[in-house]
Amino acid sequence: AQTVTQSQPEMSVQEAETVTLSCTYDTSESDYYLFWYKQPPSRQMILVIRQEAYKQQNATENRFSVNFQKAAKSFSLKISDSQLGDAAMYFCAYRSAHTGANSKLTFGKGITLSVRP
Amino acid sequence: EAGVTQSPTHLIKTRGQQATLRCSPISGHTSVYWYQQALGLGLQFLLWYDEGEERNRGNFPPRFSGRQFPNYSSELNVNALELEDSALYLCASSLNRESGNTIYFGEGSWLTVV
Numbered sequence: 001a002q003t004v005t006q007s008q009p010e011m012s013v014q015e016a017e018t019v020t021l022s023c024t025y026d027t028s029e030s031d032y033y034l035f036w037y038k039q040p041p042s043r044q045m046i047l048v049i050r051q052e053a054y055k056q057q058n059a060t061e062n063r064f065s066v067n068f069q070k071a072a073k074s075f076s077l078k079i080s081d082s083q084l085g086d087a088a089m090y091f092c093a094y095r096s097a098h099t100g101a102n103s104k105l106t107f108g109k110g111i112t113l114s115v116r117p
Numbered sequence: 118e119a120g121v122t123q124s125p126t127h128l129i130k131t132r133g134q135q136a137t138l139r140c141s142p143i144s145g146h147t148s149v150y151w152y153q154q155a156l157g158l159g160l161q162f163l164l165w166y167d168e169g170e171e172r173n174r175g176n177f178p179p180r181f182s183g184r185q186f187p188n189y190s191s192e193l194n195v196n197a198l199e200l201e202d203s204a205l206y207l208c209a210s211s212l213n214r215e216s217g218n219t220i221y222f223g224e225g226s227w228l229t230v231v
Contacts, residue, residue, distance in 0.1 A: 033217070043205055045222035052217075091160065095216060103216040104150065104173055105209075107160040 002027045002094050006108035013082045014116050020067075021077045021111050023092030031097035034068065035105070036077045040088040048090070051075065053097070079113075087115045119144065121223035123208050129229045130198050138193045138226045142210030148172075149191040150211075150220060151183060155204035163206075166191055167214040198230045 003026045013019035025034070036048040051059045051068050058066050063083075067076045079086055092108040122141045130136050142149050151163040162175040166185035180196040189210075195202055205225045211218040 037222075042224065044224040045207060045209070047219060047221070050219065095220075097216050099214055099216045103214065104162050104165055105160075105220055106162070109159040 002029075002032075002096070002106050004092050004094050004106055004108035006092055006111050008111050009109075010112045010114070012114045012116060013079070013086075015082055015084060017082055018078060018080045019082055019113065021079070021090050021092075021113065023075045023077070023108055025073050025075065025092070025094050027073070027094065027096075029096055029098070033095045033097060034066075034075045035093040035095070036064070036066070036075075037091045037093060037107075038086075038088045039091065039110070040085075045091070049077065082115050084115050084117060087113060089113070121208055121210050121221055123206075123223040123226050125226060126224070127227045127229070129231060132198055132200060132230055134198050136195045136198060136202075136228055136230075138195075138206050138208075138228070139190065140192070140208030140210075140223060141190045142208075143221060145212065146210035146221075147189050147213050148211045148218075149185055149189065150209040151191070151193050152207040152209065153177075153204045154207055154225070155201070158204075160207070164193065172214060195228070200230050202228060203230045204228060 032053045034051045037045045049061045063080045089110045091110045093105045148167040152160045165173040183193040185191045207225045209220045209222040211220045
């Protein structure tokens with residue numbers, strides 16, 4: 001079974017600064033997808049960024065980028081120029097690329113990010 | 118285009134009662150997922166439906182059940198409610214059961230059991 005670990009329960013960043021959120025995962029598969037979701041106080045899960053394991057290039061979405069290290073099974077999220085609206089809980093998630101019964105999202109426990117003005 | 122919609126937003130039930138939560142996926146999506154987010158426990162996978170069939174089930178007792186209707190909407194039923202069932206229940210949908218499709222979430226239904 002796949003597991004996702006987010007070892008930091010909380011982090012804080014100064015507005016306009018850069019912060020990196022860590023995530024590691026464990027899997028025996030070679031094909032999979034990794035995601036970062038954001039959950040603001042409204043509680044709706046919002047997709048921030050996704051990474052296909054077969055792609056060597058790290059995904060980027062505006063101020064959000066990832067550092068994907070497949071051999072180390074590490075998938076960190078970097079938020080540049082942090083804004084007050086970035087304050088939320090962030091979840092790392094894994095999904096097998098094999099379509100089938102196990103093709104569901106497996107989440108880490110999440111990290112609460114606060115942004116200081 | 119409307120996103121994943123869930124109802125009710127909040128529900129308060131008494132221990133032993135039954136609760137029914139509803140979800141409408143994004144138009145055109147056939148796969149629906151249910152997750153439970155209890156305080157301190159993260160997101161736990163409950164159920165996955167696609168094309169009207171249950172595709173996978175998480176590690177929950179049988180009193181958690183659901184179904185998917187021909188229009189792909191879904192409902193989650195929780196029987197014999199227990200206090201620890203109090204949680205946010207998130208519904209999500211994807212285009213179909215192909216693993217490459219992005220999964221989109223609704224705003225959730227808060228269930229409080231007293």
